[in-house]
Amino acid sequence: MTQQELQARYGAVMMNAFGAPKRVFERGEGVHLWDADGKQYLDLLSGLAVNALGHAHPGVTEAITAQLGRLGHVSNFFASEPQVRLAERLAALVGDPAAKVFFTNSGTEANEAAFKLTRLTGRTRIVAMEGAFHGRTMGALAITANAKYREPFAPLPGEVTFVPYGDVDALRSAVDDTVAAVVVEAVQGENGVVPAPEGYLAEVREVTRAHGALMWVDEVQTGLGRCGEYLAHLTESQVADLITFAKGLGNGFPIGACVATGAAADLLHPGQHGTTFGGNPVAAAAGNAVLDALEGGVLDDARRTGAWLADAVRALDHPVVSEVRGRGMLLGVVLTHDAAAGIADAALESGFVINAPRPNVLRLAPPLIATPADLQPFLDAFPSLVEAAETSSRA
Structure with missing residues (x-):
């Protein structure tokens, strides 16, 4: 045809x-x-x-095919070895042996999970960046600074303050002890591929730490090698509290992940969030195959x-x-x-x-x-x- x-x-x-x-x-x-x-x-x-x-890619194709031939889906009432192994590997990548992982099907879902985790801090304010893009679900859209995307769906989840990307003074003025999290990209892809100014991510870490807020880095587009490193934000050695992944993690097979470090790793409890397909054995097999290839x-x-x-x-x-x-x-x-x-x-x-x-x-x-x-x-x-x-x- x-x-x-x-x-x-x-x-x-x-x-x-x-x-x-x-x-x-x-x-x-x-x-x-x-x-x-x-x-x-x-x-x-x-x-x-x-x-x-x-x-x-032959390694990813083989891993997906073999896993689907063994076990494709069991729901998250149960677990599978590929899921556990991939979570262990992602936790190791972020540099915190106590990190915990929540798997999703996409980047916007990973950011939705992170958004919900910020609410479990007991605070409700988020500081996000002008020019940001984090996804199209209602929570992810609430922290996305594009009026064309936002306005048809208003009102969105509230208490989001946008500050100019890279402006340290604006960041410091916006963040206080009422802020749950600051969400930032190491490179704003949808804004025209705009890297964070040198030292800016370190400032985000310093400001969030000073006010007891979470540093949330969206690595959906930048992570897992796209910017030349496993995590783009770690080039300044600033381990974030929340890191979201997707895109390259499955090389075309739908998968995303929200990784939490430090105290944020213990925020989520049974019944507070869920997913039917997230972290299924086939998606996890794809993720493991991608990480195998990146090691080469x-x-x-x-x-x-x-x-x-x-x-x-x-x-x-x-x-x-x-x-x-x-x-x-x-x-x-x-x-x-x-x-x-x-x-x-x-x-x-x-x-x-x-x-x-x-x-x-x-x-x-x-x-x-x-x-x-x-x-x-x-x-x-x-x-x-x-x-x-x-x-x-x-x-």
Whole structure:
């Protein structure tokens, strides 16, 4: 069946939550995708930073298949060995042997669990960041600073104060002994790939500790290698009280996690939260397979390739590019004017998958396994993509 036919069927049956799909993909392997008409694409978005190990990774595929053949689901009245093992490994990654894990199916659910944990402190105020994105469920949306997303669903869970991202004085003014938690990203992906200023996360830790508040770091997009480290916020050695994961943890299989450290690990008690599918054996097997693969030198390669890609875009010295920012394999190409959507569309037409989180920013988040040789075709094509976008805008 052709792409056009499948797009028509999609429009007839799917709720219009995402608009018309730009492509219908039917297959992926490594860093490439193929659409329903057989056209090949270089994936520089990884399903919004999800396919960290690329498409159809053999280790993840084998782990999921084998686990589903043994045991797929038992509910959280019971446990499975893959679930326990993955929780142990995540606890070890955050650097607290007493850390505890709550598994979910997605990043927004992980943040929803963290939101509920903050209420168990006996306080109800949260300080969040302007430019933040934490998800679309009601709790996660309440701490997401985007009026377009928020306003149709108001009133949202309240007592959330937004402060400018990276502004230490504003943070200190907003946090007092009534605040339950400060929630922050090490890099704001949806805001155009904006890294926290150097030292800012350390300030968040200091301020929260001084007022008995929780430091909550959303690592849904930045964690597990995307920024070149297992946890992006630990580059400043500031262990958070709550850390949320998802995206790359399952390499495409739905899984998320909320990890609590220190005293926060003991906040949740039976009956206060739940999930039917979270932490099921298959999802846990996927997570373990991802962590196995990351132990094989992937992070070192991702750091090197991410630095190479950033430098290579700068070396193009293209007049439309004003800045390249980000960390590891999460980069924002900042443009001199609002041309990002047009360039992303031109890229798709030419066989490259990227996106435009802001009108003047292109986001590049290739699979961590991508090599410079894999990515060079995009660099070679970039000037022609800009020209195609400009031509289209003049038409």
